[in-house]
Amino acid sequence: MTTITSKSVELIHLSLDNVSVAYSNARVVHDVSLTLGQGQIGCLLGPSGCGKSTILRAIAGFEPVVQGEIKMDEQLLSSNGFTRAPEGRQVGMVFQDLALFPHINIADNIAFGLRGWNEAEKVERVSELLELIGLSGLEKRFPHSLSGGQQQRVALARAMAPRPKLLLLDEPFSGLDASMREVLVPEVREILLKEQISALLVTHDQMEAFAMADKVSVVNQGRILQTDTPYQMYHEPVDRFVADFIGEGDFLSGIVIDDKQVKTALGVLSTDGSHSFATDQAIDVFIRPDDLLHDDNSDITAEIISKQFRGSHFLYRVVLPSKQALFCFASSHHNHALGEHIGVKLDLDHLVMFAQGNS
Ligand code: ADP
Helix, strand or coil, rough: CCCCCCCCCCCCCEEEEEEEEEEEEEEEEEEEEEECCCCCCEEEEECCCCHHHHHHHHHHHHCCCCCCEECCEEEEEEEECCCCHHHHHHEEEEEECCCCCCCCCCHHHCCCCCCCHHHHHHHHHHHHHHHCEEEEECCCCCHHCCCCCHHHHHHHHHHHHCCCEEEEEECCCCCHHHHHHHHHHHHHHHHHHHHEEEEEEECHHHHHHHHHCEEEEECCEEEEEECHHHHHHHHHCCHHHHHHHHCCCCEEEEEEEEEEEEECCCEECCCCCCCCCCCCCCCEEEECCCHHHCCCCCCCCCEEEEEEECCCEEEEEEEEECCCCEEEEECCCCCCCCCEEEEECCCCCCCCCEEEECC
């Protein structure tokens, strides 16, 4: 199978520049800036109520902006006092609530948005999309006879049918169980890449964001805190909230010795010298579970206070003599009991540090 990767993106397709959105004069989205290239898949990731859907609704034209500009291919869609109508934006939407029409068959559901197309064009487009979503032959079936994942693919095909310039996906997988999501999310990514359609996904689920998007924007309290590739976001969070929200990890307190070293309960750690903290400043070093290794030869021991078996490895929660609790991955051959003390050591590629007391 050929793996399709998103083509390199130079052209800015969608841009949001300092956008703010308010409900009844209360701003819930503040100074949001982001860009999406042609064929690129972006994601707004954040906790419930942080403003993700509101940003999506502003892009779709359902909410006006009170500040900033939204443009597509350099054409203005929204600014303070100007909102191009949703139907004039060539933007498709897929929601968690699929809203397939139960009384019409799959082919007619997909063809629903093809107003102005002649019959032959409709038939051709529907058949092309059915093949793309792997449901050829099921065109005469009704939605209730399909699985949740199949229905979601039909909803996607229906939104893509008129060839919108941009597809907005608002929590489209949250109604599905975990195993179905695991299969469907990469499938949807492949479908979007094959159609070369730009898309923006909204989700609170980090795994979904990572499996789907070329770049992820973490949103909190109406602001984008960081936009990066999933890899960068995981390994180099620039904000304490981002570090905490993405994956598992702990903040290990330390003191800056100089521009090259910090002192922690796990020993003196080397930095790359690029930090701007002052000598003797109290900081936190961010530690992922895979940064802390179980090592029988280590001088530092920690007590196991909880453990989760994850097949290939254990995720232990251990407490250092300094009373600091940390996550620690260990190979599943290392099956230790709660209360046992095991040797641990850090294996850090680079230090991610935050000033103490900063949110
Ligand atoms: P998310 O998609 O991240 O869950 P939303 O964009 O739906 O967040 O909501 C952001 C904030 O705006 C929340 O505090 C929510 O209560 C509020 N909000 C959403 N829709 C409306 C509305 N129609 N009127 C007033 N407040 C709203």
